[in-house]
Amino acid sequence: MKLMKRILAIVCTFVMIISMATGVNAVENTSTTATSTPERGKITVTNAIAGEDYKIYKILSLESYDKTAGAYSYKKPGGDWDTFINSDEGQQFFTSNENGYVTLKDTSDKEVRKLAIYAIGYAQKHNITATKTATASVSKSDNATAVFEDLDLGYYVVESTSGTACNITTAAPTAEIQDKHDNPSVTKIITQGGNVNSDGTMNSVNLGETVFFKTTIHVKPGAKNYVLHDSMNENLKFVQVAYVRDNENHEYRQTDDFIVKPDRYSPGNPEDGCTFELSFTDSFYKTYRQDIDTGRLTEITVEYLAYVSEKAPINFAMKNTTWLTYGDKKTKTEKSETETYTYGIPVYKYTGIDTALEGAKFILSTNEQPSESNAIKFNPNGTIYRYSTDQTKGNITLTSGNKGYVNINGLQAGIYYLKETEAPKGYNKIQKPIKIEILSNGKIKVDGVEITGDVKVLNNKGSILPSTGGMGTTLIYVVGSILVLASGIVLFSKRKEGTN
Known part of the structure; x- marks a missing residue:
């Protein structure tokens, strides 16, 4: 009996041990299930442009990682990005084994940035759908951010609406990157036409002169939807685009590589009301995509011309403004501007202290010995003389009006010589030409001295001189005769007294 009790106790103990072991196994299984939920990632783009859309592409999957040890295990994600990794472009950056694990050949900032540019270019060229899209919003600190949440862990490249690759990073599980705003820009200068200042931002011209402009587009990797806009003052008359070329010495062909509107090839006016716009074709982007994304093609120059209207205002800036729109949302760059002037010389003819003198006649020349053969020609309108666009x-004759003025208009900066060819009747003509210099800012020097106001030209009256047979000699003869007669009378009187 005692033996039976001992056996029963042993059996009960064994059953209890088995029961406890079964309970622990269940707990462990629960814990394993809980921790097997896939970890999700989050990437935040800081310093973003408010309202701009950002796209994110997963180019590698992150299978596992240990941040403490700095160990990350990447694999090919499948689909289009496997094709990229296996391509000649991808092989510049990646090494992969037969099991699909991938490592970067060079982890330097320069090479990683280059990889981001190539990856975005590949996505655009092959119309790869973005993993996610986010719009940048402004936080309380005025720092716009774009947030991508609920991401698979992986290696991602981020693209802005402008088409530029702003960065590349790993979601493990969170990451923060900064948009460096590597966006395009434009600069404009004047290359020819009249008197151009040293930095090309301003010039002065004669009426009717042709002005040559050059706008440079500073191209950035990932370029898309570039449209150059140019708005001219109404007195700058656009003629045509002469050349479009890049820093790689490619000369672009109209209709094949770019389109100008308005133009004989592309009738109609630009939508935004500018003078003309130039856009690039799909063929251009396909042909030059690799040069753009690798940073070889960095500048596109557009050279074009306009002429100055004969009705152009005097001493007034005729502005020519250029800007670029780009990307899906037609983001606008800062504007670049030039100024074109045409100047005038106000001449005031007077006598005495300040009495206007009418009828004085002049010619104007750039030759220090002015003559009818080298005189500048003008179109008169009263006392206003505007430079003739057809020389x-x-x-050539400039005549002062009844208020003494001769207004000479429509000239570029430079040195001129004003010669009086005929003085008003009774006044002395000025013998030496007057040297007049129009400075680049429109101010005037006369014989080397800067003045304000009018170029004043003084004429003096001539005085009458005595001549033979005139009153001058007659008076002398009369007085002389009287004196002789008086002397004779006195002498005769004295003789008579002596006789007596």
Whole structure:
């Protein structure tokens, strides 16, 4: 009996041990199930442009990682990005084994940045759908951010709406990157036309002169939807685009590589009301995509011309403004601007202290010995003389009006010589030409001295001189005769007294 009790106790103990072991196993299984939920990632783009859309692409999957040890295990994600990794472009950056694990050949900032550019270019070229899209919003600190949440762990490249690759990073599980705003820009200068200042931002011209402009587009990797806009003052008359070329010496062909509107090839006016716009074709982006994304193609120059209207205002800035729109949202760059002027010389003819003198006649020349053969021709309108846009026609004589003025308009900065060819009747003509210099800012020097106001030209009256047979000699003869007669009378009187 005692033996039976001992056996029963042993059996009960064994059953209890088995029961406890079964309970522990269940707990462990629960814990394993709980921890097997896939970890999710989050990437935040800081310093973003408010309202701009950002796209994110997963180019590698992150299978596992140990941050403490700095160990990350990447694999090919499948689909289009496997094709990229296996391509000649991808092989510049990645090494992969037969099991699909991938490592970077060079982890330097320069090479990683280059990888981001190539990856975005590949996505655009092959129309790869973004993993996620986010719009940047402004936080309380005025720092716009774009947030991508609920991401698979992996290696991601981020693209802005402008088409530029802003960064590349790993979601493990969170990451923060900064948009460096590597965006395009434009600069404009004047290359020819009249008197151009040293930095090309301003010039002065004669009426009717042709002005040559050059706008440089500073191209950035990932370029897309570039449209150059140019708005001219109404007195700058656009003629045509002459050349479009890049820093790699490629000269672009109209209709094949770019389109100008308005133009004989592309009728119609630009939508934004500018003078003309130039856009690039799909063929251009396909042809030059690799040069753009690798940073070889960095500048595109557009050279074009306009002429100055004969109605152009005097001493007034005629502005020419350029800007670029780009990307899906037609983001606008800062504007670049030039100024074109045409100047005038106000001449005031007077006598005495300040009495206006009418009828004085002049010619104007750039030759220090002015003559009818080298005189500048003008179109007169009362006392206003505007530079003739056709120098085979027009008047060379400039005549002062009843208020003494001769307004000479439509000239570029430079040195001129004003010669009086005929003085008003009774006044002395000025013998030496007057040297007049129009400075680049429109101010005037006369014989080397800067003045304000009018170029004042003084004429003096001539005085009458005595001549033979005139009153001058007659008076002398009369007085002399009287004196002789008086002397004779006195002498005769004295003789008579002596006789007596």
